[in-house]
């Protein structure tokens with residue numbers, strides 16, 4: 001992986017968040033890890049995550065308000081553009097997309113950002129559970145991937161819930177992230193609160 005320690009010069013401030021992200025992304029432990037990034041609108045979440053993906057050769061996907069089928073088509077197109085496979089991806093369901101995402105990290109830690117994640121949940125409420133399955137120790141060859149998956153969204157009500165209490169993704173967040181003063185009840189990295 002390219003060196004992520006040095007923050008690109010066009011990114012102002014955010015030294016704390018950058019180093020937390022860099023630690024999370026560069027973590028060499030086997031197995032996929034999950035981070036949740038949340039914060040108010042226009043605080044620089046997307047900017048920082050895109051810069052980190054660029055610096056580390058990762059994959060960034062910004063979801064839109066779309067149906068589930070459209071979102072699957074969009075991420076299929078984006079992964080096709082990213083990987084240039086012999087034939088384009090046409091995902092029938094999210095398990096197929098997640099399998100490709102986990103495969104991205106098979107050789108080394110690679111950040112994968114899914115931004116505006118609440119739009120995807122709106123289109124498919126099962127998605128957090130599907131991610132849990134894919135990341136579970138018994139799921140898709142968990143130890144043979146080092147994908148560093150970052151789910152991002154500004155709706156704290158939705159993003160905070162992902163990791164709280166009995167939510168499907170609780171306990172899957174990796175280290176190197178922090179609590180928010182607003183009280184996100186798990187290890188989500190939080191910008192702008």
Ligand SMILES: Nc1ncnc2c1ncn2[C@@H]1O[C@H](COP(=O)(O)OP(=O)(O)OP(=O)(O)O)[C@@H](O)[C@H]1O
Nearest residue numbers: 010011012014040041042043044045046047048154
């Ligand atoms: N650290 C930074 N250095 C330089 N410019 C920044 C930085 N953070 C944010 N910006 C500028 O502020 C703009 C808004 O940030 P951004 O779109 O990343 O916010 P956001 O938190 O993702 O908002 P939303 O929740 O609406 O998606 C960016 O397009 C960028 O130009």
Ligand SMILES: [Mg+2]
Nearest residue numbers: 045046047115
């Ligand atoms: Mg954004």
